[in-house]
Amino acid sequence: MPHRNLSFEAVVLRCRESPGGDRIVTFLAANSGLVEAFVFGGPKSRLRSLAAPYHTGTAWIYLDPVKDLRKLSDFDARETYPTLRENLRKIWAASYFAETVLRTDAAGGESREAFDLLRSGLSALDAGGEADVDYVCLQYGWRLLGLMGLRPDSETCGQCGASFPEGRRAAFSRIQETFLCDQCARAGDSGNSVDDLTLSGGALRYLAASEALPFRDALRVRPSGEDLPILKALVFHLVRSAAEGELRTLARGELL
Numbered sequence: 001m002p003h004r005n006l007s008f009e010a011v012v013l014r015c016r017e018s019p020g021g022d023r024i025v026t027f028l029a030a031n032s033g034l035v036e037a038f039v040f041g042g043p044k045s046r047l048r049s050l051a052a053p054y055h056t057g058t059a060w061i062y063l064d065p066v067k068d069l070r071k072l073s074d075f076d077a078r079e080t081y082p083t084l085r086e087n088l089r090k091i092w093a094a095s096y097f098a099e100t101v102l103r104t105d106a107a108g109g110e111s112r113e114a115f116d117l118l119r120s121g122l123s124a125l126d127a128g129g130e131a132d133v134d135y136v137c138l139q140y141g142w143r144l145l146g147l148m149g150l151r152p153d154s155e156t157c158g159q160c161g162a163s164f165p166e167g168r169r170a171a172f173s174r175i176q177e178t179f180l181c182d183q184c185a186r187a188g189d190s191g192n193s194v195d196d197l198t199l200s201g202g203a204l205r206y207l208a209a210s211e212a213l214p215f216r217d218a219l220r221v222r223p224s225g226e227d228l229p230i231l232k233a234l235v236f237h238l239v240r241s242a243a244e245g246e247l248r249t250l251a252r253g254e255l256l
């Protein structure tokens with residue numbers, strides 16, 4: 001097999017050092033999901049600084065089938081999201097986004113959609129202020145769940161199928177991973193008991209209304225400040241389930 005060169009649109013998710021001291025970069029490629037490549041050159045090399053976390057652009061990869069090696073030969077880093085290196089909450093949020101992509105293998109193989117979602121999330125973080133971080137994280141998670149087919153229906157009871165009356169609260173069952181109407185929540189065993197994840201009518205309406213909008217427009221729809229903590233708890237819980245375990249970026253608790 002001859003040597004090959006590949007190029008693709010990509011976001012840098014992670015940089016780490018190999019045991020031999022070389023840098024290994026993990027990309028989310030729009031057309032092929034997660035891709036790892038070596039970046040050779042010293043700590044001050046131009047390519048190392050271009051291939052830094054969250055930078056987005058075209059990556060050129062040299063594929064050596066004999067050595068089974070992928071080497072980054074160039075990266076144009078057209079978008080660098082500069083404020084993601086300056087604000088701690090933005091840094092935490094961006095690393096949470098990257099971890100979700102790594103842990104779900106690009107939203108279960110939906111690499112193009114995962115790429116677009118990640119770029120929307122990073123752009124919104126970069127353009128917004130620190131006070132916007134919670135809302136960007138909420139929308140990012142809720143949309144990731146939608147991509148993976150793991151978003152619970154926020155308008156009907158997952159057990160009896162009844163529509164929730166306008167403005168009525170609903171409990172989320174961690175066992176069934178669905179929202180339940182009052183009747184089903186009361187009738188359930190202790191596993192279904194109304195616990196800490198009961199959403200107000202306003203919070204349910206926010207989820208339903210925002211999911212139909214483009215990311216940028218959804219950020220203009222805001223839940224009430226009272227509903228924000230429970231919405232975050234719900235979406236983070238669901239994202240952990242989608243990733244099949246705790247996320248390092250959520251375990252630290254900085255985004256809660």
Ligand SMILES: [Zn+2]
Nearest residue numbers: 157160181184
């Ligand atoms: Zn019901």
